[in-house]
Amino acid sequence: MAKEPAIKNKITEDTALVKILENSKASKILAKYNLPCLGCPIAVFEMESLKIGKVCEMYNINLESLLEELNKNVKK
Numbered sequence: 252m253a254k255e256p257a258i259k260n261k262i263t264e265d266t267a268l269v270k271i272l273e274n275s276k277a278s279k280i281l282a283k284y285n286l287p288c289l290g291c292p293i294a295v296f297e298m299e300s301l302k303i304g305k306v307c308e309m310y311n312i313n314l315e316s317l318l319e320e321l322n323k324n325v326k327k
Contacts, residue, residue, distance in 0.1 A: 262321045264304025264314060268294075271303060277325045284317050286310070 262271060268288060271277045281289060288294040288306055307314040 262303065262318055262325070264307075264318070265302050267299055268301045268303060268306065269298040271321065272298070274325050277321055280317070280320050280324060284312050286312065 262277075268281075271281065272289075278289070286306060287310055288298075288301060294301065303317070304314055306312070307317060
């Protein structure tokens with residue numbers, strides 16, 4: 252079985268979605284928080300520039316809780 256890509260540094264509000272989505276565990280956590288970008292066809296073209304903090308701000312998602320869960324569950 253293939254090993255999950257590690258996220259090298261702590262995920263912060265400035266981490267791009269493209270980096271977070273490299274890990275399937277992180278993808279599942281983002282889906283749990285109903286991040287609309289995951290299913291948005293336009294977001295595909297913006298993933299490298301979309302920062303998790305900005306997305307949370309736009310969609311009123313609790314950034315602090317999301318970051319805590321991501322950093323706790325996505326092993327370095």
